Amino acid sequence: MERGNRAVPALVDQERPVPLMTSTSKPALTAERARHVHRRRVGPRRPGGVYTSGTDGETYVVLAVHYGADARAALGHPMGWAVTVRTADGRERTHCTPWDPRRDRVRGDLCPRCLGPLRRHPPGGPCPARV
Ligand SMILES: [Zn+2]
Numbered sequence: 001m002e003r004g005n006r007a008v009p010a011l012v013d014q015e016r017p018v019p020l021m022t023s024t025s026k027p028a029l030t031a032e033r034a035r036h037v038h039r040r041r042v043g044p045r046r047p048g049g050v051y052t053s054g055t056d057g058e059t060y061v062v063l064a065v066h067y068g069a070d071a072r073a074a075l076g077h078p079m080g081w082a083v084t085v086r087t088a089d090g091r092e093r094t095h096c097t098p099w100d101p102r103r104d105r106v107r108g109d110l111c112p113r114c115l116g117p118l119r120r121h122p123p124g125g126p127c128p129a130r131v
Contacts, residue, residue, distance in 0.1 A: 038067060038081040043099025045083055050110040054103020060085040061112045063092065071096070088115045 045051060045062045052059045064084040066074045071082040074094045084094040111118050114129030121127060 041098040
């Protein structure tokens, strides 16, 4: 059977490739359930949005949200979804850390380009950061 190293029973599908279709089960339900699970793990993250991780305190802008074959290509291994982010130091990476509504935060107060406070930007003007 499978080796379950992660002690998160509610997220049992996490390391399993999602079957796109099988001949015997109910493909519509399976795909629909997979989409629901993937959307929940991505959470409110959208391209251009800024978020702070409750795990490591890191703030990042989401560059892309991937699903299905796109996620597999971006990650290099089978996964139903992934996010590509850029952190304040300019590093970009693609990962599949699930959104945690208890710890992670949406940062509408921060600029998606420089990750600095929007209130410090010139009113109506462009971001002064050279990114
Ligand atoms: Zn800015």
